Amino acid sequence: MAGNPACERFVPMLSPYVDGELSSAERVNVERHLAACRDCTGRAADLRAESGLLRVGLDMAVDDVDFKDFTQRVMARVTPDKPPFMERLRLAVSEMFLYQRTAMISSLATAAVLVLVGLPLLMSDRAPVGYAAERMTVKSIQPYRNAEVAPVVMETDNGGTIIWLVDEDSDVLPPSGVESGERQDKTGGGQPDGNGRSVPARPVPDAPRPSGGSL
Amino acid sequence: MRTHVSSGRMLWAVLGLGLLLPLAASAQDQKVQVQVEVVLASKKGTEVDPPELEKMKEQFQKQNFSFTSFKRLSQEVLAVSAKSASEVKLPNGANATLQLQGIKDGTATVRVAIPRQPTLDVELGRQGAVYQKAGKYVGGELILVLSPPAR
Amino acid sequence: MLGSRTHLATDDLTLVKRVRSGDQRAFKLLVERYQRKVYAVALGMLKDKEEAMDVSQEAFVKVYKYLDHFKGDSSFYTWLYRITVNICIDVIRKRGGGGEAVEFDESQAVDLSEARIGALGSRLGTNPQKSALRRELAEKIQEALATVPEKHRAILLLREIEGMSYDDLARTLEIPKGTVMSRLFHARAKVQKILSEYLELDEAKSGVGGE
Numbered sequence: 001m002a003g004n005p006a007c008e009r010f011v012p013m014l015s016p017y018v019d020g021e022l023s024s025a026e027r028v029n030v031e032r033h034l035a036a037c038r039d040c041t042g043r044a045a046d047l048r049a050e051s052g053l054l055r056v057g058l059d060m061a062v063d064d065v066d067f068k069d070f071t072q073r074v075m076a077r078v079t080p081d082k083p084p085f086m087e088r089l090r091l092a093v094s095e096m097f098l099y100q101r102t103a104m105i106s107s108l109a110t111a112a113v114l115v116l117v118g119l120p121l122l123m124s125d126r127a128p129v130g131y132a133a134e135r136m137t138v139k140s141i142q143p144y145r146n147a148e149v150a151p152v153v154m155e156t157d158n159g160g161t162i163i164w165l166v167d168e169d170s171d172v173l174p175p176s177g178v179e180s181g182e183r184q185d186k187t188g189g190g191q192p193d194g195n196g197r198s199v200p201a202r203p204v205p206d207a208p209r210p211s212g213g214s215l
Numbered sequence: 216m217r218t219h220v221s222s223g224r225m226l227w228a229v230l231g232l233g234l235l236l237p238l239a240a241s242a243q244d245q246k247v248q249v250q251v252e253v254v255l256a257s258k259k260g261t262e263v264d265p266p267e268l269e270k271m272k273e274q275f276q277k278q279n280f281s282f283t284s285f286k287r288l289s290q291e292v293l294a295v296s297a298k299s300a301s302e303v304k305l306p307n308g309a310n311a312t313l314q315l316q317g318i319k320d321g322t323a324t325v326r327v328a329i330p331r332q333p334t335l336d337v338e339l340g341r342q343g344a345v346y347q348k349a350g351k352y353v354g355g356e357l358i359l360v361l362s363p364p365a366r
Numbered sequence: 367m368l369g370s371r372t373h374l375a376t377d378d379l380t381l382v383k384r385v386r387s388g389d390q391r392a393f394k395l396l397v398e399r400y401q402r403k404v405y406a407v408a409l410g411m412l413k414d415k416e417e418a419m420d421v422s423q424e425a426f427v428k429v430y431k432y433l434d435h436f437k438g439d440s441s442f443y444t445w446l447y448r449i450t451v452n453i454c455i456d457v458i459r460k461r462g463g464g465g466e467a468v469e470f471d472e473s474q475a476v477d478l479s480e481a482r483i484g485a486l487g488s489r490l491g492t493n494p495q496k497s498a499l500r501r502e503l504a505e506k507i508q509e510a511l512a513t514v515p516e517k518h519r520a521i522l523l524l525r526e527i528e529g530m531s532y533d534d535l536a537r538t539l540e541i542p543k544g545t546v547m548s549r550l551f552h553a554r555a556k557v558q559k560i561l562s563e564y565l566e567l568d569e570a571k572s573g574v575g576g577e
Contacts, residue, residue: 136343160346306388
């Protein structure tokens with residue numbers, strides 16, 4: 001079909017027209033042409049159909065994929081796990097390899113280092129450095145500046161400790177539970193003494209627990 | 216072998232290093248590993264994410280806290296040293312700091328400082344955890360959780 | 367799902383701020399907000415599902431790593447898509463080979479003699495029987511995409527998947543708006559041509575008549 005020469009001008013405008021990106025003056029012009037031109041109306045319909053098809057096709061492909069672990073996998077790539085300890089040791093040793101050219105030195109050195117460095121570290125691997133104690137405990141609490149409220153120390157039944165600071169606007173613990181300054185003698189520890197020095201915290205099992213509030 | 220002599224000397228050097236390394240490590244550059252999590256506890260909704268926080272939710276409810284939702288915002292294992300404080304970014308813009316105070320008889324004490332909160336001295340142990348209130352955030356409370364690194 | 371924009375740009379920026387101050391969960395929310403669309407763009411660009419998945423994850427990894435470099439003077443998603451498209455283009459270049467995509471000669475006059483104007487529009491109609499055809503055509507369209515040069519492909523995909531305005535497209539791809547317009551036009555024309563050729567073949571085979 002011989003193209004109407006006027007169409008030549010309008011055809012490139014159909015794409016932005018269908019996308020709604022024409023100025024209102026341009027849009028009026030295009031619509032006027034469309035009213036008179038069946039071919040261009042067909043072309044605009046084709047563009048819309050193509051748009052829809054593209055979306056449908058991609059939608060379907062995306063629906064085929066399970067994104068359940070996607071974020072996890074992204075995070076795994078962001079923060080790669082440090083290779084396990086023995087691996088790191090092996091890497092460190094193999095780097096020494098590179099600097100000692102002679103095979104004899106390398107193997108002896110490896111053996112020596114592995115024994116001398118590896119052994120003590122291996123043994124402490126059972127309990128990491130600093131973890132000789134059985135439980136995580138709070139040894140002392142230093143209140144924040146001249147805080148009038150004393151921190152509350154609670155022991156969980158799986159060996160954990162909760163340190164909470166009750167402030168006025170916090171309705172987490174109901175007011176009938178722990179009242180700030182007045183309960184100093186009852187909470188049994190973790191209190192600032194007169195000079196604001198820290199006092200060893202001993203959660204007292206028989207201290208009145210904050211009673212159940214609005215749950 | 217021609218290289219026997221020099222290799223012997225090299226070997227001594229390496230052996231020497233091997234002896235010195237662990238000793239050196241135990242002196243100045245003491246570092247302890249602590250797992251630090253920042254958890255958002257709120258009374259809106261019942262979401263527990265990740266599911267391992269279910270235990271934490273139970274413990275808090277047993278203590279009569281009215282939080283119903285626990286979401287972990289971040290988790291990292293820090294190497295806490297005596298020389299310089301390690302920082303943990305809190306989502307409310309503040310930074311919590313941890314610093315090793317010392318190791319006595321194999322038990323390490325770490326000082327935890329959170330702005331506007333009491334400063335704690337925590338003795339590390341193989342079990343248990345310390346939950347400390349760390350401030351308000353987006354409709355809930357932030358809780359700093361210190362625990363032994365997961366093996 | 368695709369091609370819609372139901373969130374506000376400020377929402378993204380708030381999340382970005384939170385991620386910067388250590389809130390990993392806010393990052394998770396950002397990822398979940400865009401993962402499908404980023405994957406769709408990558409798939410449209412690369413055609414290979416596994417590569418597209420790999421590239422999608424890589425895009426978010428880069429976002430996380432370089433979040434401090436994001437100045438917040440543009441929308442988050444333009445930055446995200448720019449990263450995605452750039453990774454895709456790198457992958458395509460590394461694949462090497464001329465590939466099937468030949469650069470357009472955009473100075474060529476518009477060819478108005480294309481056959482069967484209105485074929486696509488009418489064929490698809492609302493006839494339920496045509497839904498099988500729709501699926502087939504949708505698959506064909508992805509093949510047709512591969513014949514379009516990658517820069518043109520990127521614009522078409524971003525337009526259809528994210529519904530980006532021409533201004534945003536210009537900003538994302540760092541090209542003038544006029545270039546966006548003409549590339550979009552030529553990409554669409556090419557895809558349509560391939561599709562209508564396919565339609566003609568299909569019609570000839572099945573003996574389906576006119577419109």
